[in-house]
Amino acid sequence: MAHEVRGVVARSKGAPVTTETILVPDPGPGEALVRVQACGVCHTDLHYREGAINDDFPFLLGHEAAGTVESVGEDVTGVAPGDFVVLNWRAVCGECRSCRRGKPWYCFSTHNATQKMTLADGTELTPALGIGAFAEKTLVAAGQATKVDPSADPAAVGLLGCGVMAGLGAAMFTGEVGRGDSVAVFGCGGVGDAAIVGARLAGAAKVIAVDLDDRKLEWAKEFGATHTVNAGKEDAVEAVRALTDGNGADVCIEAVGNPAVMQQAFFARDLAGTLVQVGVPDPSMTIELPMIEFFGRGGQLRPSWYGDCLPSRDFPMLVDLYLQGRLPLDKFVSETISLDAVEDAFHKMEQGEVLRSVVVL
Numbered sequence: 088m089a090h091e092v093r094g095v096v097a098r099s100k101g102a103p104v105t106t107e108t109i110l111v112p113d114p115g116p117g118e119a120l121v122r123v124q125a126c127g128v129c130h131t132d133l134h135y136r137e138g139a140i141n142d143d144f145p146f147l148l149g150h151e152a153a154g155t156v157e158s159v160g161e162d163v164t165g166v167a168p169g170d171f172v173v174l175n176w177r178a179v180c181g182e183c184r185s186c187r188r189g190k191p192w193y194c195f196s197t198h199n200a201t202q203k204m205t206l207a208d209g210t211e212l213t214p215a216l217g218i219g220a221f222a223e224k225t226l227v228a229a230g231q232a233t234k235v236d237p238s239a240d241p242a243a244v245g246l247l248g249c250g251v252m253a254g255l256g257a258a259m260f261t262g263e264v265g266r267g268d269s270v271a272v273f274g275c276g277g278v279g280d281a282a283i284v285g286a287r288l289a290g291a292a293k294v295i296a297v298d299l300d301d302r303k304l305e306w307a308k309e310f311g312a313t314h315t316v317n318a319g320k321e322d323a324v325e326a327v328r329a330l331t332d333g334n335g336a337d338v339c340i341e342a343v344g345n346p347a348v349m350q351q352a353f354f355a356r357d358l359a360g361t362l363v364q365v366g367v368p369d370p371s372m373t374i375e376l377p378m379i380e381f382f383g384r385g386g387q388l389r390p391s392w393y394g395d396c397l398p399s400r401d402f403p404m405l406v407d408l409y410l411q412g413r414l415p416l417d418k419f420v421s422e423t424i425s426l427d428a429v430e431d432a433f434h435k436m437e438q439g440e441v442l443r444s445v446v447v448l
């Protein structure tokens with residue numbers, strides 16, 4: 088029997104989101120029904136509403152969530168009713184060519200629920216990132232629900248489901264930041280600040296935060312940046328070099344999704360340094376680089392999908408670090424809101440007033 092619950096829906100391109108009655112099926116084979124307790128508002132939800140991801144309207148938004156498993160399909164063994172879980176958009180298949188090569192964090196065939204959630208009139212919904220968690224209940228593939236310590240605050244640990252994990256992983260996994268490294272993070276929103284935290288956890292000695300907004304730079308310091316650069320007031324590349332004995336940083340992380348910032352991050356690296364791109368570009372963006380600079384500077388240019396994380400490996404570990412006071416997930420929660428306030432939260436995000444608004448149910 089389908090469950091009738093409230094959910095936040097984007098009906099058409101650019102239109103304000105609405106809270107609607109939706110129908111969530113009981114879980115079939117391989118699926119889990121999750122009672123959502125908290126879900127962060129991510130920039131990607133806004134991208135969906137603006138039609139920047141695809142045209143599969145109506146969307147059921149929300150994807151940075153934690154909650155409790157209510158029921159599971161007959162063959163599901165990984166999670167059980169009552170488990171506290173963080174949802175993920177990388178339920179690895181174990182069978183694609185990347186999984187078979189032992190690199191499941193690149194899985195090319197990740198699992199989502201097979202059955203569709205719908206509007207009350209039966210119109211099929213497209214869940215954001217295959218999750219759709221601005222809803223009292225959501226249906227996911229069982230592998231999208233990762234069991235973690237139930238004593239954690241859902242509003243804080245739900246953020247591991249997307250942006251915070253992407254930032255932490257951009258530093259720890261994709262950038263392979265090591266002890267004593269210098270790291271420069273370009274763009275200090277939720278993702279960039281998480282990259283700052285990740286760089287510190289990995290042992291970086293110097294962490295330089297770069298942004299245009301002084302308020303964001305102040306917050307970046309609270310997350311562990313040792314130096315800040317306002318790229319609107321000084322040349323970001325020169326400033327990062329000056330802070331690294333004239334050399335440039337070992338790892339530069341682009342967390343905006345902007346070609347000019349990508350160029351800065353490329354040139355602010357030390358020789359043989361690493362550039363990590365975690366900011367998502369729109370399809371019109373290009374970068375132009377002299378080949379001699381690409382060759383002559385060496386090192387690595389690495390895009391980071393979801394921080395190259397493996398939820399089953401990383402979420403329980405990161406929740407434990409959070410509970411020990413070593414990962415300040417609470418600091419990313421700027422405010423908690425109701426389902427009806429998601430549209431308002433988009434405006435606050437655009438104004439740079441919040442790191443994360445989190446819907447609490």
Ligand SMILES: NC(=O)c1ccc[n+]([C@@H]2O[C@H](COP(=O)([O-])OP(=O)(O)OC[C@H]3O[C@@H](n4cnc5c(N)ncnc54)[C@H](O)[C@@H]3O)[C@@H](O)[C@H]2O)c1
Pocket residue numbers: 129130131249250253273274275276277278279297298299300303318342343344345348364365366367368391392393394436439442
């Ligand atoms: N790769 C992934 O898997 C993944 C996952 C989640 C989000 N993202 C992407 O990461 C990016 C950042 O997300 P967010 O939630 O932190 O966004 P955000 O809007 O909260 O933060 C962006 C920050 O960049 C700053 N900024 C803007 N222009 C700048 C410039 N020219 N120079 C320096 N700083 C500048 C802004 O002031 C802001 O602080 C987005 O593109 C998002 O889509 C990627």
Ligand SMILES: [Zn+2]
Pocket residue numbers: 179180181182183184185186187191193194195196197
């Ligand atoms: Zn796979």
Ligand SMILES: [Zn+2]
Pocket residue numbers: 129130131132150151249250
């Ligand atoms: Zn997201």
